[in-house]
Amino acid sequence: MAKTDTKLRILESAEQLFATHGFTHTSLRQITTEANVNLASVNYHFGSKKSLIQSVLKRYLEIYMPLLHQNLNQIAPQKNEIEPVLQAFIKPLFELNKLGKQSPRNFMIMIGRGYSETQGHLRKYIVSEYGETVLLITHKFANALPNISAQELFWRLHFALGALVFVMSSSSALEEIAEADYAESATTEKIVNKIVPFLAAGLSCKSQ
Amino acid sequence: MAKTDTKLRILESAEQLFATHGFTHTSLRQITTEANVNLASVNYHFGSKKSLIQSVLKRYLEIYMPLLHQNLNQIAPQKNEIEPVLQAFIKPLFELNKLGKQSPRNFMIMIGRGYSETQGHLRKYIVSEYGETVLLITHKFANALPNISAQELFWRLHFALGALVFVMSSSSALEEIAEADYAESATTEKIVNKIVPFLAAGLSCKSQ
DNA sequence: CAAACTTTCAAACGGTTGTTTAAAATTTAT
DNA sequence: ATAAATTTTAAACAACCGTTTGAAAGTTTG
16 A cells, blocks of 8 residues: 555645635646646546535544434433534533644534535435434424424524524634634634524524 | 616526525626626626626625614623624614515525635625624624633624525425425515524534 | 555546627718 | 718637546565
8 A cells, every 4th residue: 555644635725725725726737736636536536526514524524423413312412502502512622623724624614615506415314324313403402492482493493594604604714703803713613602602592592 | 778777677686696606606608698788788787797796795795784784782791681782683684674575584594605606705794894893793703792702703604694594405305395294384574483492502512 | 564545646537707800881970 | 871980790729627547666466
């Protein structure tokens, strides 16, 4: 085996570039240059660019989704106590720190980009691969918010997802503005801590 | 003058395609084919693709921003009364219906895409061109929410923008699911009516 | 060592992109 | 009507993209 780390080098360079510039704005030539490997090795090891994107996302989903499932199972949310449910999403996110310092941030940005760039392919993949966890998610939210109807919950979860996805996909730009205008270093952790109360309030608001 | 409507035809086709597929995923050939004009006419009338994007956005901003300014000036929000401020954004949005049935939706989606795709160029343009209105926005929100800091407001406004934009951009898909699962016809106006209380609660939540 | 297999590499492929060119067509002005 | 200015057109441009190729290099196996 020659250069056993070629695959890993590609994955790591791709992740960083995908998170920074998006999937479509990142070329295989950028990735292979950054990774110091030959251009053709992406197609040799992954088959195609599409498959590389899936592999990069899969690397995190395989860690994150079981942890999320586990966390969701460990909570028994009180009525209108929505923050524990949201924390079940946040806690395993920062366990990705083990993989790399920027892993939580890169993962969130890529999830956000995956929703707006891949035309729903990511969503379908998650539902097909982690359908049980997706069911558990809606179940826990419905338990915590028994007063609102199923369709109201449907919309609110998508409002919440939208807020998260948008902020993450434009996080680098927003961080720059925040740092320039408010002299505030805006780490992923800080943004997440700010958005949780926001989403909790919105999700559990009284509909009129 | 030969075919006086060439410029307009390009603008309208570009708008529809930008809203549906994003700026970078839409080629000039798609636009000119859809508009039934020659490929080179984009560069002749607009100079470049970048400039075309700006023109498409400008067409709506020139109508929307003065209306927003006017609406914001007409309100005097009470403390923690955030819904009137949100309505000042919503009302002029639906005045864009005069330009075309899908104009409000297209405008929102493009604003959202402009934030995540153009690397902050859109925001800089809005701030430089409509700085007064931007100031008025933060002023009215700050008045309605005197307890939260400027940077906290900055983030919450972007959370709100994200929720709105995400739901609008995926509204067609979400409408299908909603109609299939909950037998609920989901018009843009209905979605807006659902999201306003959500955003109001999130924006005025107690930060911890 | 030699054969079989895996991985790397430079080069080229076909395709798409935004942009430019220069002639043709059309409109406007004298 | 003739000249000037504007607009449209087809064609080509250079640059980039993801992917494929086939030979070279490296590694593992018999």
